[in-house]
Amino acid sequence: MLANYAFIGIFFIAALIFPLIPLIAAWRLRPARPTATKLDTYECGLEVIGETRVQFRVQYYLYALAFVIFDVEMVFLYPWAVAYNQLGLYGLLAMTVFIVILVFGLAYEWKKGALEWV
Amino acid sequence: MVPTFYYVLLSALLFCVGVTGVLIRRNALVVLMSVELMLNSANLALVAFAHARQDVTGQLLVFFVIVVAAAEVAVGLALLVTIFRTKQTTNIDDINVLKG
Amino acid sequence: MIEIPPIDWSVVLQLCIIFGGATALLMADLFIPEVRRRVTGYLALAVLAAAAIAGVAPWGCRGHTFSGTIQIDSFSLVLNWIFMLGAAITIVLSFDYLPRHGINRGEYYVMILFAVGGMMLLAQGADLVVLFLGLELLSITLYALAGFAYPRTTSEEAAMKYLLIGAFATGFLVFGIALVYGATGATNLAQIGAVLAEGRIDGENRIYLMAGAAMTVIGLGYKISLVPFHMWTPDVYEGSPTPITAFMSVAGKAAAFAGMTRFLLTALETQREIWVPILAALAAITIVVGNLGALTQQNVKRMLAYSSIGQAGYILLGPLAASERGTEAMLYYLLAYTLTNLAAFGVLIALEARGEAAWNLSDLGGLWQRSPGLAIAMAIAMLSLAGVPPTAGFVAKFAVFTAAWQAGQAVLVFIGVIVSAIAAFYYLRVVAQIFMSEPTREVEISSDRVLAFGIGLSVIAIVLIGVLPARLLNLI
Numbered sequence: 206m207l208a209n210y211a212f213i214g215i216f217f218i219a220a221l222i223f224p225l226i227p228l229i230a231a232w233r234l235r236p237a238r239p240t241a242t243k244l245d246t247y248e249c250g251l252e253v254i255g256e257t258r259v260q261f262r263v264q265y266y267l268y269a270l271a272f273v274i275f276d277v278e279m280v281f282l283y284p285w286a287v288a289y290n291q292l293g294l295y296g297l298l299a300m301t302v303f304i305v306i307l308v309f310g311l312a313y314e315w316k317k318g319a320l321e322w323v
Numbered sequence: 324m325v326p327t328f329y330y331v332l333l334s335a336l337l338f339c340v341g342v343t344g345v346l347i348r349r350n351a352l353v354v355l356m357s358v359e360l361m362l363n364s365a366n367l368a369l370v371a372f373a374h375a376r377q378d379v380t381g382q383l384l385v386f387f388v389i390v391v392a393a394a395e396v397a398v399g400l401a402l403l404v405t406i407f408r409t410k411q412t413t414n415i416d417d418i419n420v421l422k423g
Numbered sequence: 424m425i426e427i428p429p430i431d432w433s434v435v436l437q438l439c440i441i442f443g444g445a446t447a448l449l450m451a452d453l454f455i456p457e458v459r460r461r462v463t464g465y466l467a468l469a470v471l472a473a474a475a476i477a478g479v480a481p482w483g484c485r486g487h488t489f490s491g492t493i494q495i496d497s498f499s500l501v502l503n504w505i506f507m508l509g510a511a512i513t514i515v516l517s518f519d520y521l522p523r524h525g526i527n528r529g530e531y532y533v534m535i536l537f538a539v540g541g542m543m544l545l546a547q548g549a550d551l552v553v554l555f556l557g558l559e560l561l562s563i564t565l566y567a568l569a570g571f572a573y574p575r576t577t578s579e580e581a582a583m584k585y586l587l588i589g590a591f592a593t594g595f596l597v598f599g600i601a602l603v604y605g606a607t608g609a610t611n612l613a614q615i616g617a618v619l620a621e622g623r624i625d626g627e628n629r630i631y632l633m634a635g636a637a638m639t640v641i642g643l644g645y646k647i648s649l650v651p652f653h654m655w656t657p658d659v660y661e662g663s664p665t666p667i668t669a670f671m672s673v674a675g676k677a678a679a680f681a682g683m684t685r686f687l688l689t690a691l692e693t694q695r696e697i698w699v700p701i702l703a704a705l706a707a708i709t710i711v712v713g714n715l716g717a718l719t720q721q722n723v724k725r726m727l728a729y730s731s732i733g734q735a736g737y738i739l740l741g742p743l744a745a746s747e748r749g750t751e752a753m754l755y756y757l758l759a760y761t762l763t764n765l766a767a768f769g770v771l772i773a774l775e776a777r778g779e780a781a782w783n784l785s786d787l788g789g790l791w792q793r794s795p796g797l798a799i800a801m802a803i804a805m806l807s808l809a810g811v812p813p814t815a816g817f818v819a820k821f822a823v824f825t826a827a828w829q830a831g832q833a834v835l836v837f838i839g840v841i842v843s844a845i846a847a848f849y850y851l852r853v854v855a856q857i858f859m860s861e862p863t864r865e866v867e868i869s870s871d872r873v874l875a876f877g878i879g880l881s882v883i884a885i886v887l888i889g890v891l892p893a894r895l896l897n898l899i
Binding site: 263266269270273274276277278280281284 | 383386389390393394396397400401404408
């Protein structure tokens, strides 16, 4: 029983060692002579403008928030779908009501202009 | 099979990590993430108990917790965005007009 | 095929009306122009009225449905009425406030309805899952409502603090529920009670049960703002839009009490000798800390926040008595407290001019000369909070003290009475300020008819309940 797991253990160790060997080798073997030009951020040979961190528009967050909510509600659909054949008409009606409520939410969002890209 | 107690121990540890995070971290985003950790540690305990008892009620509650957590975080992030617009910070120590 | 258990729709009729009405209102509001926003409010009131009337028919019945997760009994019906009364008066108080503060958005009324739905789930829940859902529905709408006056910094801050603390409390609640479920194998309150009554909980399950029950009570304790889980209350109450402060201080608190009472008296009934001393200690420090905190406040809104912490301690005496009489006393206290706090906050709303808060104690100076009606309303509210006869507050305090006394909580009653006497000082200081001092600065007073009607209604109810207590006690 435990011997079966030994394979996984060996696999893990091997998986750790293989990427480490070239990294360590490169670190030991390469010459280190940094200059200002070498340390500069390289982007297709162009001069770098501004900071690496950019602020995204708030609009993205609105989409993300709406997405998260609608996405997570889908968690209720999985158990329903699994038991669909045994639930009959009642199950279908109950889920229809649920989806209709979600559609109301979407309609509200739409009418409020949260889906417009301004 | 792993004893249920181990799962509960793990979830209790995760819960403590979450509580510590809420208490010591000052960035509202990190605090929300710590709260998420607390809720998910509870989910782990629920699933473990449900499995041990071969009863689906615990798993059912997990679904509700996931959905509620998402709603809570959505409201939290929406608030953070409005606060960031007015105060340019997400540090909860800088949000301190009210006191006394 | 999975057998679907028959559903008794009469049990959930009120919930259906509230949730259906709220959803329909959300859609309807999209087509109501901003200038006619009051229509949304009136429609919300109509939904509340319909739900309240729907509660008349099942009076005296007991029943449950959805596999015993939702129940109906006179406890839940009375609480539902209290929630709806609180919500209705809040809406009436908001009509003038919202446009004056430039936050005349229709979602306000919809969210109040959803919050009421969550409260009703708490009152009718017979299962920890339903209690959790109800509490979260209530809390999440209240977070949004607390931040409703954005971009006003105080409102945003209040909402953020409320949300972070509330989410923290939710974590405790969920973990507590998980442990209780692990110990007993049930989330249904009655089933948990039955398992515990058999007394087969031992070993690690015993630890799970103790820890779980404690964490559930902590989670609910945050919502009730029991000391030591009360730190958020003054900030959140001060920063939120005033009608929302009123709403969350009365209805939100009542709902959390409903859930707590159900959990303690149905599920943990047999463990009484363990939780009664702990909660008695919590009630005692809540009464003391809340009232002492209020003593030093110059800001009336903040003072009322501390006062509401203290009042929570008194209300807790009801469930602590663990008797029918205690529960009745709690319901009575919740009703009296709801009306009183709404009247007091209503006066603050009337004093709140555009963008300027007039909550300082000195702003109430000479209110008697400037607006006798508001002065009398505030005075009666303060007397009721202090527990002076013949107001509702007196009868309520009397009822909880009697119940606690009969349950053998003599020390607690003693502390309660002493602290009430101290608390009377800061309530009466407000009354003295209203009648005896001169106005310090000009405060613009709202003369909205609907607002005056809301305040007047609450005040009349306070006095009526105070004068005719026996009738109402019999009714409950």
